[in-house]
Amino acid sequence: MASARPPRGTAWCGGCGAYLAVPPGARSVRCALCRAVTRVERRGHHGGHGGALGFIKGLISAFAPPPPLTPSAGAAAAASYYPRVSGKKRALLVGISYAATGYELKGTVNDVNCMSFLLRERFAFPADCILVLTQENGDPYRVPTRANLLAAMRWLVEGCSAGDSLVLHFSGHGVQKLDVDGDEADGYDEALCPVDFERAGVILDDEI
Template sequence: MASKTAAASASAPALKVSTVKPKALSLHIGLNAVSPAAYGGWDGPLAACEFDANDMAALAKSKGIKSTVLLTKKGTRAAVLSALRAAAKALKSGDFFLLTYSGHGGQVGDINGDEPDNQDETWCLFDGQLIDDELYLELSRFAAGVRVLVLSDSCHSGSVVRDFPPPPPPPGQRVKLMPAEVARRVYAEHKDFYDQLQINVLRETAKATIDPDAALALVGAASHAAALVGVFKPAVLLISGCQDNQTSMDGAHNGAFTGQLLKIWNGGAFTGNYASFHARIRAGLPPTQSPNLFVLGSSAATAAFVAQKPFTV
């Protein structure tokens, strides 16, 4: 009997072990200027944002990540939204998406009452602003189990910044913040456009719900995103250049946040997880610029994501 069992075992087909590697894509946006036609005559000159995008794309390439790079004039609303939607469609559970932005942060009037300061934060793309509500909606389109890392080297235009002008930047640096007077003018000139974008997001998220207990665990931007979109299927980790009441600095080659990130990463020599990565970056920047970190998604998925070495595919 034993010999028959052994023979049967030997002839049975071997179990197949999946060797499919996770897929990884990235999108890198860097704008050294914006179109004056879309910003009331303001062109928002910066120096290091294209370097930031290219350097982050090089980092992604070193990790085997297929990248798309959109620099200045190519960094349009249509191009960014198209790239985000293509990535969301292409990736499935276990895959990885890296999104980096370097450029000005701005603000438009909040018409849906989800911002306590009545202003929605934006990324200043070349031909118009991308509202944070839109970004949260696009991120929510990724499938369950996808890991999404967002690195934003821009100002968040928090309420304190709006009420009190930031201190002058160090010599040779610019603040990555659209001036408040420009923001007001741009919004006034394009009010119907930006209001309609927010209305469109509300229509798509009208049925969004979030567990009340989960909502209590979220603060700030994470709470805002969850309240707007509901439960996030992917695990989203966002590290931004500064707190909502601070400003991010431009530089000669890299923005202060991106430059410090690359220094800590050290060509891949860094061995910690995302939590220690954020802490090290923050420790290397002045008190006036303290990078923020928040997560979206299930607690188990985001905890596992944060525990990984940065840029792990």
């Protein structure tokens, strides 16, 4: 890990060393990659717009794309920068419209169709390796209920190994729920809302 300070509004993960975006005023943040919780160094008070501005500047600095490779860097450097894709490809695409409810969303099925086209035409995903769950599907096992979503997520990762390409796309509602097991730095779990969430409940990030 580098010894220099990260840009304002960010921190280095104490577990894997990745850059983390730190909301203004936060005292700790959890890494999405290794899930380690890192305490944030306080660098003085920046209230109001100053704190938000520092946060935004830090994000821009930390997550800006790398500079373009010079011709002298060669093809080997480019190959090492971009991820290598090999092995099996599998995708789970979920689009929930919540039709006939007060939470109805427009365009979720179109999102799924566009993502399916992109994966097949641009990234050579076999059509039979793409599982689509939509509320409009006539197959009861391909409607995005809570039970079907959990089963589909198990399908997505079942038998996977290093080098596989797995995609999970969810177009629908999400919520935050009060964390009860103490593993969230902000005190809240994130959750997905299946089509039957009012009856069967949401899917917490702990379950994924």
